[in-house]
Amino acid sequence: MTTDILTVSCPSKRGIVATISSYLASQGCSISDSSQFDDVETGTFFMRVSFISEEGKPLSEIAEGFTRIGAEWNMNFEFHDSTTRMKVILMVSRFGHCLNDILYRWKIGMLPIDIVGVVSNHFNYQHLVLSHNLPFHHIKVTKDNKAEAEAELMAIIERTQAELIVLARYMQVLSDELCRRMPGRVINIHHSFLPGFKGAKPYHQAHKRGVKLIGATAHYVTAELDEGPIIDQETIAVTHAQSADDYVSIGRDVESRTLARAIHAHIHHRVFVNGDRTIVFPASPDSYAADRVG
Known part of the structure; x- marks a missing residue:
């Protein structure tokens, strides 16, 4: 199993972390590392999540399913395959x-x-x-x-x-x-x-x-x-x-x-x-x- 990465920036709102973690869990993923920062001066939230697909679901499928959430929360987001240099x-x-x-x-x-x-x-x-x-x-x-x-x-x-x-x-x-x-x-x-x-x-x-x-x-x-x-x-x-x-x-x-x-x-x-x-x-x-x- 390999570790993949999700990066997110979006307007700051309550519930972003819960939404992201719940989605990854629903896709059979476990979070191995997470960092986040809420910039109160700009009202922008930043997050980087490392996760493992324990059920072997392709990263492209996980990313595609996240599109609706990204649009709903006005997120700039990217999924990264950690094996790609x-x-x-x-x-x-x-x-x-x-x-x-x-x-x-x-x-x-x-x-x-x-x-x-x-x-x-x-x-x-x-x-x-x-x-x-x-x-x-x-x-x-x-x-x-x-x-x-x-x-x-x-x-x-x-x-x-x-x-x-x-x-x-x-x-x-x-x-x-x-x-x-x-x-x-x-x-x-x-x-x-x-x-x-x-x-x-x-x-x-x-x-x-x-x-x-x-x-x-x-x-x-x-x-x-x-x-x-x-x-x-x-x-x-x-x-x-x-x-x-x-x-x-x-x-x-x-x-x-x-x-x-x-x-x-x-x-x-x-x-x-x-x-x-x-x-x-x-x-x-x-x-x-x-x-x-x-």
Whole structure:
């Protein structure tokens, strides 16, 4: 028996949890994990339910029967087969720490995704990608060919049917049009926790200002640069005794961990976009089981 997932967002009303649990029980399903949140500010209810069909009823049949309930409660809902891996494209420029970390986690099963390609505007990591038997796509980007480069990228996305794009330190700005076409489907790692240190060499800027905390922010990409809904963040303490290069080294580790957690949350359907914010439910037992190796 496999664990499947139901995600729901809808206007907040009394009885939603009871309705969902009663329906699943009527379909011969047992709930293995459930998380919910009622946002009183927006009047929106969010829920993620992991369940097992003990009678072996097909997920498509369970989902079809839920349609009436979804319409009655004005729900946005999706059923997810936990055995189906999400198709992901990774994008990278000259800094490869996040790419290496993702490939390692993917290889040992900690990130159960289907990597359908790696795109870069440089050739630095072509050999690394090919050594993992993954497609490598070089798309040169200049100030004069941005439209053509992005059209090539969109062709790859459409051809591979990629469901998620991960900017693993990809240092080119995506167009507003692409961001609008893929809302909630592009994750970026921002190499700074403090907004005051945007742009080039943020860790050197932080070192110059004598900060005591550095960190990273993983967020969905929107048309507003580095302003998309935040999925995950991490900070780490630094001291006056450490150099700017130390900050960079420490920061790279933080970036890799933060991005990996954000990807893990997204592929297990634990993230709900709530306006400019996100609701991120904790990892459930089913997601850990799916990632177990050996």
